[in-house]
Amino acid sequence: MIRDNLPVLTPLLSKVQRWQRLDEKEQAALLELPHSVAVFGPGKYLVREGEAPPHASLLLSGFAFRHKSTGNGARSIHAVHMAGDFVDLQNCLLTRADHSVQTLGKTKVALIQRQDILRLAREHPNVALALWQDTLVDASIFREWITNVSRRDAATRIAHLLCELGVRLELHGVSERDNFELPLTQEQLADATALTAVHVNRTLMDLERDGLFTRTARFVVVPDWHRLAKAGDFDTAYLHLPVAA
């Protein structure tokens, strides 16, 4: 836990400004939010279902995913998050976590106390509005995932997920949409697409055979983005991207 208050929260500011233009005072208030930075190894829980997390986590580097389990032990993944994402605002503001958040690989995280977020929201309504809108985009993505696992076949589902990851990685400046490293194992991919790992594997190979992308280990290269987007029934509208992206 290292304390420092320099420009660590900048990724949050730039993300949040997609929705609301903030004046200098508001920007300062956001950047000066008290926080501590922590580094986690792979597979660490940032929050566990049922807990009342005292703080929210802002991802500074690495990846994390939200998930919950059913009564018979099956896991369902709800979202994949990357640097710049406020991974746990939702659990934090609702007091008791209804799902878990777990790291993928090594991650750096800024921890912000619940009461500090509440104070910021009360003192700077525009900042609150911006954060609110950010959580609404998350909700829009959840809805798209319902649609994805509900009404698309395995190949389309997986292609859709790859498209979303690509676009968001690019948006966050992590990599390019047609050229990125998959942060998920095939088993995790399966839990994110409501399939089995075995079937994910077969479907990935089908898609690759169709020339939609090539893989080297987890590294994905997309030769024709448009074709992949079409195969994945993918339209960026639900991501509510800033301007033209």
Added chain:
Amino acid sequence: MIRDNLPVLTPLLSKVQRWQRLDEKEQAALLELPHSVAVFGPGKYLVREGEAPPHASLLLSGFAFRHKSTGNGARSIHAVHMAGDFVDLQNCLLTRADHSVQTLGKTKVALIQRQDILRLAREHPNVALALWQDTLVDASIFREWITNVSRRDAATRIAHLLCELGVRLELHGVSERDNFELPLTQEQLADATALTAVHVNRTLMDLERDGLFTRTARFVVVPDWHRLAKAGDFDTAYLHLPVAA
């Protein structure tokens, strides 16, 4: 379109106070939100995917559901809403609707202009926070639906949906959890559970045969709530109910 400003928005106030205790000024500001009341027949679109709705809809009576369609025309239902639900805050605050909202049966709706909501949020941060939390609960329900359609079998899925409807109907004072009228056709039930209407029909009959409930037309009676909740792998945690419910 009838204009009146009396206690029409009371259901919103009582819902929102689940999350934040509001003082008199804040309560008044919420209740005095400018609005108009409209009545819609069954199957009317309150918002259509792609539109930029100028106002948000608060359901005063009746039911509505959120949905979107895939490229090949299949429909996916994301939520069912009832009196007291702010059905379209999400689309409204994000400018462009990423999904549609359609009525079920005859409904009464309060329409509130986008800029009036924004003004309220800026002038009364506590009210904004409360509304924000309300949308976070919606997001929690979306996550549960991802889990439901992803990792539960047909019977469990349907039982789960019935449980959720029952609890929420009771919470909203519409009916009792073990004794309510289903607002959905079997085809809509299918789109909400990622099944086909045919299979929903067979599964409903199986569940009924197992004594989990009885049906008369759309009227559902649950003899043993606990048993249904168990069959549906249902736990109210994700609904973030107020106190003990």
Added chain:
DNA sequence: CGACGTGTTGAAGGAGCTCAATCTAAGTGG
């Protein structure tokens, strides 16, 4: 009365699952 929306039933087929084995790469300890 006819038409339409909704619910119910039957039969056949398939997309994805299960179980189980094998392969590979990257540790890890001796």
Added chain:
DNA sequence: CCACTTAGATTGAGCTCCTTCAACACGTCG
């Protein structure tokens, strides 16, 4: 540096839950 372990990826064979297609029943409402 090698034997051993382990997580993840890949492959095969059989099976099942759910789908598809196609009737038919029932009630309501023009």
